[in-house]
Amino acid sequence: MNPHIRISLVVATYNRSAALVELLRSVAAQRLDPALWECVVVDNRSTDDTAARFEAFSREHPDLPLRRIYEPKQGLSHARNAGIAASRGEIVAIVDDDERINPDFLTAYVELFDSRPDAASAGGKVIPVYETGRPHWMSLYTEKPIANPTDWGGRVRPFPDGHIPAGGNMAFRRSALERCGLFNPDLGRIGDRLIGGEESDLFARLRRAGEPCYYTPGAVIEHIIPARKLTRDYFDRLCYNIGVSQRIRADLDGRTGRLFLGEGMKWGAALLLAAGYLFMLRPAKARRLLGMRRQITRGILG
Structure with missing residues (x-):
């Protein structure tokens, strides 16, 4: 492990090259010193122009620590596990390819784990952004499976009982993952198959092991919701x-x-x-x- 890399950002992607580039633009705007972080993009057997667009973005930003790896086993859990294995930071943050992160996203997680030595995992704020507007049929309850909005206030605090970080905005101390294991490949999305539960499974293992989880308001993502997800x-x-x-x-x-x-x-x-x-x-x-x-x-x- 490179001792200078404090945090690794892992992004699994599958056939969403345009959305990935939008995410990478927000990664490029991070205020944390690039010597302290890396971004590992896991291409999970994409058949679109993901590889070409990632390489073009990397050439435009030669000073950024961006890497792309290829994971042939289809499935979000396989892809995330491959990204974690390839990463080098003592902290691993995970986001999805249909999001944007705020400029202090990585800084917030580094400060959280530095200030809370007992923290094994953490999560931040999730703000839904509806490309065609929030639909009239949506309520607090029917919004959760689509966008999973998350906001537990303006201060660092233990994650509330009965709740876990959103899958698109979570971070782990690497040592905790080494103790409790990674994502279960029997769970999680595979291509267009909408199976989930892999995050709940991992956080349940961490909870049973007594590993504390914290909320940090400084790590903010915008979750982009297109019209096709509102049908x-x-x-x-x-x-x-x-x-x-x-x-x-x-x-x-x-x-x-x-x-x-x-x-x-x-x-x-x-x-x-x-x-x-x-x-x-x-x-x-x-x-x-x-x-x-x-x-x-x-x-x-x-």
Whole structure:
């Protein structure tokens, strides 16, 4: 490990070359000394012009510590694990290729881990940016699976109980990953397959090992949401696969019964919330909320 590299930024990408370049522009604007960081882009078998556009960007920014590696095993968990293995920093930050990071993103994570020697992991703020505007049917509850907005205030604090950092804005002390393991390749997106749960699985292992997780408001990402992710078909597929992911994790952990019990309780809450939206004359919010619950339940049972 290069002792001068404090933090490695790992980005997995698959067939989103234009979005990747937008992210890299925000990486190029980092205020942290380039001698202290690196950015590892993991090309997960892209078939578009990702390689060419990355090389062009690198030539335009020869002083930036940018690297691209190729991971032939399809899947987000495979790609992230490859990026972690190829990186050299004592801290590993992970973002997605459909985001922009603020200029002090890397600085915030370095300062967090320096000021909290017990910190094993951390997460920051997530701000959704809707290219075509926030849809009228969206509520606080139906926004979470699409954009996962995250804001726990303006000070560093332990991550609240029952919550974990967003998958597109999380960081780890490398030693904690060495103790608790990386992402489970049985979970996580594979190509266009919307399976998830790999972050929840990793943070559950860290939590069981007693590894503290902190929130830092200085690490901010904008999550870019295109129109195609706001269609009914995409939302239904996403929610169905959330249910599939929850069932896989429950089966692996031997807690399937608890999953079914919890889903029943969530149905009760969803019905009460939907009734409230109907009372406020917001039927679209009620319909989409109940549709989300139905698709998640289908995924669990399927």
